[in-house]
Amino acid sequence: MTNPLQVSPEPLLALALRKLLVLVLIAYSGAIGAADKSPNSELPSTVTYSDHIAPILRDHCIDCHRPGQIAPMSLTTYAEVRPWAKAIRKEVAAKRMPPFHASGPLGRFSNDLRLTDKTIKLINRWVDAGVPRGDLRNAPPLPIADSGWSLGEPDLVIDFPEYRVGGKDRDENVYRFAPFKFPHDVWVRTIDFSPRDNRVIHHASIYFTEPGDVVPETPTTGLFHQFNFNTLDRIWHTWGPGMQPHAGYQGAARLIEKGARIGALFHYAPMEEEAIDRTSVGIYFANGKINKSVGILNFIADDLKIPPYAHAYSLAKEAPIPDGIEITHFWVHMHLRGRSSKYIFHYPDGTDEVVLDVPNYNMDWQPMYYLKDSIKAVPNSTAECISVWDNSADNPQNPDPSQTIRFGVRTQDEMGGGIIFYLKDRAPEECVSVVNGIAQ
Numbered sequence: 001m002t003n004p005l006q007v008s009p010e011p012l013l014a015l016a017l018r019k020l021l022v023l024v025l026i027a028y029s030g031a032i033g034a035a036d037k038s039p040n041s042e043l044p045s046t047v048t049y050s051d052h053i054a055p056i057l058r059d060h061c062i063d064c065h066r067p068g069q070i071a072p073m074s075l076t077t078y079a080e081v082r083p084w085a086k087a088i089r090k091e092v093a094a095k096r097m098p099p100f101h102a103s104g105p106l107g108r109f110s111n112d113l114r115l116t117d118k119t120i121k122l123i124n125r126w127v128d129a130g131v132p133r134g135d136l137r138n139a140p141p142l143p144i145a146d147s148g149w150s151l152g153e154p155d156l157v158i159d160f161p162e163y164r165v166g167g168k169d170r171d172e173n174v175y176r177f178a179p180f181k182f183p184h185d186v187w188v189r190t191i192d193f194s195p196r197d198n199r200v201i202h203h204a205s206i207y208f209t210e211p212g213d214v215v216p217e218t219p220t221t222g223l224f225h226q227f228n229f230n231t232l233d234r235i236w237h238t239w240g241p242g243m244q245p246h247a248g249y250q251g252a253a254r255l256i257e258k259g260a261r262i263g264a265l266f267h268y269a270p271m272e273e274e275a276i277d278r279t280s281v282g283i284y285f286a287n288g289k290i291n292k293s294v295g296i297l298n299f300i301a302d303d304l305k306i307p308p309y310a311h312a313y314s315l316a317k318e319a320p321i322p323d324g325i326e327i328t329h330f331w332v333h334m335h336l337r338g339r340s341s342k343y344i345f346h347y348p349d350g351t352d353e354v355v356l357d358v359p360n361y362n363m364d365w366q367p368m369y370y371l372k373d374s375i376k377a378v379p380n381s382t383a384e385c386i387s388v389w390d391n392s393a394d395n396p397q398n399p400d401p402s403q404t405i406r407f408g409v410r411t412q413d414e415m416g417g418g419i420i421f422y423l424k425d426r427a428p429e430e431c432v433s434v435v436n437g438i439a440q
């Protein structure tokens with residue numbers, strides 16, 4: 001079969017404007033490593049931390065395993081890694097670490113951290129050999145900005161007011177808006193989200209307002225329908241612990257208009273202790289020629305109605321793929337009953353293609369799936385997002401299988417579907433030249 005997708009020839013420097021939606025997730029696939037037939041003899045005879053293991057940890061682990069991130073321990077030095085060597089071997093062999101939940105071949109998504117079988121064997125050999133250190137001068141430097149912002153110091157940091165969270169019975173969904181107002185129009189390449197304390201927020205969807213939007217000045221609970229604007233259209237990004245920021249796409253930016261505010265729907269899950277949420281959002285201004293706009297296709301399954309004890313209730317949402325767009329990333333979202341999720345593209349010649357398959361959804365992991373090579377729309381094709389939930393007693397996460405479940409923001413309600421993010425060329429008269437976010 002000919003591949004109906006024309007993959008764009010220029011990998012778009014693999015960077016995306018992250019904008020997203022309501023919650024995010026991750027599912028557990030029995031992650032498939034790359035088919036790698038290399039015999040052990042192809043491995044180096046001496047495997048050392050400095051020459052072999054440190055680069056693997058840098059590229060696949062320390063986004064989360066470093067101070068201030070979500071993992072329980074830091075893996076940035078030999079001294080830190082050594083006591084964890086056996087646990088590392090076990091977790092990588094079982095393909096629980098690094099977490100990534102889409103199935104399919106390695107290398108399709110730019111944030112696919114999975115290890116090849118050869119790399120797993122290398123780690124194994126290193127542990128068998130008694131975790132040799134090597135010459136630490138050869139260990140790679142860590143590419144982490146000291147500021148804690150992985151993309152470097154933002155052009156603008158907007159602080160949300162402090163908010164007290166936590167407590168066992170607290171499962172809160174709160175809209176909060178930062179008091180800051182943009183003093184003039186600005187073109188934004190990407191944003192990053194820093195909760196400072198990674199324990200406090202389950203996930204957050206981040207919005208910018210537009211002129212005429214009315215926002216609450218105090219924390220407000222409920223669903224997005226209460227506002228006089230459609231928050232779904234305004235979503236820029238959905239953040240979850242462990243999610244790394246995306247630098248944005250070449251030539252793509254969004255205009256934040258004078259007077260705009262930034263807000264987010266914060267989901268705080270129950271937590272033993274109380275804590276203070278001190279979230280900041282880092283804003284990165286665009287530079288250069290802006291010749292692409294950013295858009296979303298919405299597949300949110302807000303009409304779901306899951307019967308009690310249903311093992312595999314499924315709901316599909318379909319939308320035409322607009323001509324001329326290039327698809328950059330996918331997001332799917334469910335809660336505790338989420339079982340699996342996939343996107344299928346249907347082509348006019350009658351063929352179908354699964355473009356994202358998350359066979360074992362797990363709400364604890366909330367990634368965005370960034371395509372390494374964007375997908376150019378085939379005219380007259382459609383996209384379908386299929387969500388499957390398990391409301392049976394066999395689902396260990398299910399709080400109560402006897403309930404009929406509907407769409408809602410609380411953890412015990414459900415969500416489904418997802419969002420496709422895309423870029424589209426701007427008409428020549430809509431292109432702008434931008435310096436530090438300001439149109440020239």
Ligand code: HEC
Pocket residue numbers: 056057060061062063064065070071072084087088089091092097098099113115242243
């Ligand atoms: C996206 C974030 C993320 C990445 C990337 C990641 N980890 Fe983890 N890791 C976690 C979190 C969170 C936990 C604790 C929760 C859990 O076990 O699921 C964890 C747990 C572990 C544990 C078990 C700790 C224990 O208490 O037994 C090991 C070992 C581990 N990771 C190793 C690795 C290695 C090695 C890599 C890279 C090859 C890696 N992780 C990549 C987030 C991550």
